[in-house]
Amino acid sequence: MSFEEDIKKVEEIAQKLSSSQTPLEEAITLFEEGMALTKALEKTLSDAKRTVELVRGEAIDSVEITTLE
């Protein structure tokens, strides 16, 4: 699932959770799912290590990409 979809999902969960129509059992499941998603997103945001690459060569057939960082 993509980043944006996950964020949407969490928003929906928060919405459902605030409705008193949601049965308690379902609310608990939703809460756990929402918290897990939030943590996962947070982790993706802060933990992942980026790569910085440099394009060498100008012509399209002589392009070479090397890692900088």
Next chain:
Amino acid sequence: MAELFETNLTVSELTSLIKRTLEEGFYGLSVSGEISNFRPSSTGHWFFTLKDEGASISAVMFKSSTWRVDFPPKDGDRVTVTGSLDLYAARGTYQIKVDTMILAGYGEILAELERRKRLFAQAGYFAQERKRPIPPYPKRVGVVTSPTGAALQDILNVLGRRCPSVDVLVLPAVVQGEEAAESVAQRIIQANELMLCDVLIVSRGGGSGEDLLPFSSEAVVKAVAESAIPVVSGVGHEIDTTLVDYAADLRAPTPSAAAELVSHAYVSLHERLQGFASLLEQRMASRLSLAEAQLLRFDRESLTHRIKTVIDSREFLLANASNAMTTATSQLLASDERRLSVVRERLHALSPLAILSRGYTVVQTPDGKIIASKEDATPGSEVALRFIDGSRRATVEEDL
């Protein structure tokens, strides 16, 4: 003037004469030179010397004028100033009182930029409908800039701090000199051929108006306008405007600011996520207290009370019902008795005994069968005659 030769003047009188001559004769000046000994005062006025190879002149620029200067002047800057001469009587010095100051040659550059701006606008490079939205969560950011410049370091720092998960693809370009325009344009085109990034920062650190000119060239402006990848421009300092800013999908005042704009959604997402977590907790807590409230309605005391209410109301109904039943039964009995006597009278009226009492007799065989026809009463046979008060045996005779 001739009379001056024969007049004895005080210093003040002479100075006043010189002051009038200077100030009335030298105004609306435009002077070019190099700044030296630049001394900004704590009160906001600028004091400096304007010089060239052969001469120098003191200069002052008051606070009321300095705010309009769009660059921080420093020693060595070649500038063109406008102003008038001013004499400071107490010291007997004169200076140029500066109204406006621009970097030398800047006027020509501005005029050239204006000319190109009109041209590019006509060519449609700045058209609003060309603008593409910047993706909020880019996965890889392309950067067209000098690989050794401070701009790249600034961008890498900002991105690394704000969104460490986002990859960066550097497309190294020459950003200074004659090759710059072509080099930058070529890298923008190459980025679109490679399609390895979802947003492109076109950037360069600060420099003179001339240094930034390549970023106002047609090659660069056209490449940016035609780029399928959304472009964020971040060229020079806040005050610099290059034409690439008009063609870009988003304009940032500096390289760092470009990186900030590109990572903006990630930063606010970070805050939103923390908001989500506490929102979820809060919602869950209120959902739980709702459930608790629902449970509380089932405690012993209130249950006893509610059941007692139910029992009481049922008991009341029961008492009512049994009372009604008693009444109904007795009423039923009374009416049954009435009906019985009616029936009895009607039965009585129909009873053969009642007929017998009126003088009729029933003829029966000895075993009790009623003889209703003379054919069944054979002469000589024995029959029973039943009267109201009893029976007599009889023998059947011949026909009458």
